[in-house]
Amino acid sequence: MKIKTKLAFASLILGVISAPALSADPIIDGKVDCIAPAGPGGGWDFTCRSIGRLLSNYTDGQITVQTLNMPGAGGGVGFAHIISKRSDDAKVLAAASTATTARLAQNQFPGMDADMVRWVGAIGTDPGIIAVNQNSDITSLADLINKLKQDPGSVTFAGASAIGGWDHLKILMTAHAAGVPNLNQIKYLSYNNGGAAVTQVVGGHIDVLVGVASSSKGFIESGDLKPLAVLGQDHLSAPLDNIPTSFELGVDVEASNWRGFYMPKDVSEEEYQWWVNTLRTASQTDAWKETMVQNGLEPFGLFGQEFDQFVSHQIDSLNFISKEIGMIQ
Incomplete structure (x- = not known):
């Protein structure tokens, strides 16, 4: 050299x-x-x-x-x-x-x-993220967890991975960390890509989005999506740095x-x-x-x-x- x-x-x-x-x-x-x-x-x-x-x-x-x-x-x-x-x-x-x-x-x-x-x-x-439609009656991660504990099949999730893939596993990891039983009863629908999953939740057809921050950012900034938590220990960069982390909310799950x-x-x-x-x-x-x-x-x-x-x-x-x-x- x-x-x-x-x-x-x-x-x-x-x-x-x-x-x-x-x-x-x-x-x-x-x-x-x-x-x-x-x-x-x-x-x-x-x-x-x-x-x-x-x-x-x-x-x-x-x-x-x-x-x-x-x-x-x-x-x-x-x-x-x-x-x-x-x-x-x-x-x-x-x-x-x-x-x-x-x-x-x-x-x-x-x-x-x-x-x-x-x-x-x-x-x-x-980072993984959980979000709902702006008009959803689910207002927090605690609300979501309580619904799942009462009835794991009462909420339907949308994601971009196949059944058993990463988006599906994210919500299962989150539910498990929060003490939700009967994980196999949680409803998850797979879409071809993150954009399609977001559209289903924004349109009110599916209850909850489990996805990633990059494909959700624009919809959160526009107000169409209401984020419940970032699935990890660290906040997102501005302007989404006010979204609470799962660790802050008492659910120790890293799903990025x-x-x-x-x-x-x-x-x-x-x-x-x-x-x-x-x-x-x-x-x-x-x-x-x-x-x-x-x-x-x-x-x-x-x-x-x-x-x-x-x-x-x-x-x-x-x-x-x-x-x-x-x-x-």
Whole structure:
């Protein structure tokens, strides 16, 4: 590596953030593959391409990231590729999200589990949100929970995922955290996308929306949707920062669609920690913060062991919920 490039990279890292500085002579350089385990245009593709541009810019071209779209089995093809083909390759990452942990929790990757890869970090999230029509008689999360406790089938929810998918699981996780019994009696209707689900609730055809902040924002700002809670610990960015969080309301549930990465299991500890530090650094730059704002994401940074523990806990929780509703044995 040229001395000039080393100094540029080191000064960038030291000057942009207060996170632990990276080495001026990174142990990873050159071309890196980022596997997006789906076709172009989706969330995993966005995650790979966004972090690719960021790393290339902020290493003065020392790292170039190539996105490899690898669709199939809901992310299972990409997961299997990392395990079987790139098991000790430190120059490959794979994009992941809550959809990844949900499928692992439901044993949708046969013969594979979360311990077969290393979880590097999460760099942003699209928070889950519960909202109702502006004229709804449900005025708070407490109202909703009370209705579900009295009769789990008395309220119908709309979401963009299939039965047993992430939007469905969000409301089940919320109800479970609040002590609602008989989760399998909760009514949930699946729509093709978030916009269709929002329209059904705004039109008064479905009682409650369980979705994400990014696709609900405009309807909340217009007054067509009345938000009951953000499903997590952190408030949304302004102008939606006055929406209460589920934790504030006494329901300890984290149900956001995080964006992050895993990598092969057999890389060295030094290589793994380099990637942990690199992603931590990248997630705190102004460039990434601007990317999040432009794409409706909120800050959500977990790295290394902390992220690994989070993934393990989320899989356990989703596995329990999936068993409760009969998705798996």
